[in-house]
Amino acid sequence: MRMWTRAVPAALGALGLAVALTGCGGSDSDGGKSGEDRTSFRLGEASPPQESTMERAKGSTYTVTPTKVETGTKADMDNSGLDRDKDKEPKIPVYVWATVTHKSGKAMEVGDMDDDLIVETDKGTRTKALIVIMGEAKWPNCPAPDTSKKLKAGESEKICKAFLIPEGQKAAAVQLGQGFTREPLEWPVSG
Numbered sequence: 001m002r003m004w005t006r007a008v009p010a011a012l013g014a015l016g017l018a019v020a021l022t023g024c025g026g027s028d029s030d031g032g033k034s035g036e037d038r039t040s041f042r043l044g045e046a047s048p049p050q051e052s053t054m055e056r057a058k059g060s061t062y063t064v065t066p067t068k069v070e071t072g073t074k075a076d077m078d079n080s081g082l083d084r085d086k087d088k089e090p091k092i093p094v095y096v097w098a099t100v101t102h103k104s105g106k107a108m109e110v111g112d113m114d115d116d117l118i119v120e121t122d123k124g125t126r127t128k129a130l131i132v133i134m135g136e137a138k139w140p141n142c143p144a145p146d147t148s149k150k151l152k153a154g155e156s157e158k159i160c161k162a163f164l165i166p167e168g169q170k171a172a173a174v175q176l177g178q179g180f181t182r183e184p185l186e187w188p189v190s191g
Helices: 002-026 074-078 110-114
Strands: 061-071 091-104 117-121 126-128 156-166 171-176 185-188
Touching: 061 110, 061 117, 061 171, 074 091, 091 110, 091 117, 091 171, 110 156, 117 156, 126 156
Parallel strands: none
Antiparallel strands: 061 091, 091 156, 117 126, 117 171, 171 185
16 A cells, blocks of 8 residues: 555656646647747748848838648640740649738838748759749739739738649648748648
């Protein structure tokens, strides 16, 4: 009997320690990080406010909310109007729908808010949105956004951006770069 009474306090102490450690954030969906430190989000969740690095909007803040990611087809690529480089591996489009929201400061162009979006594939390939220098690419249900449109504080714009990834790979995450010194924010893509 004496052995049992000693074992119970020890077991309760271990259980109390486990509860205390769990309560410190070890099992939260955001990894126990505060809103400012968090780097992983679900599609539909807004990024923490980002500060503009553009001289014309210095000090302004905005958020980016990726809402939907869809992989296109070889036919989408064939019908896009883009010339295919025969020396390079075939690519397919990935469409990312997002909402950019100007939070504070001077008016900002949509293109300044979505410029750091990246798609990472299941094979680790990272790519920025496609920029067409001459002409225009056409994608089904993904019109090119008006990147020069200015938003004032409190205004939002829904956009769709096309990214080209190697054929046979899948989009694994949408990322938002935060410069060279901070880890990018990430929205994993399921399926």
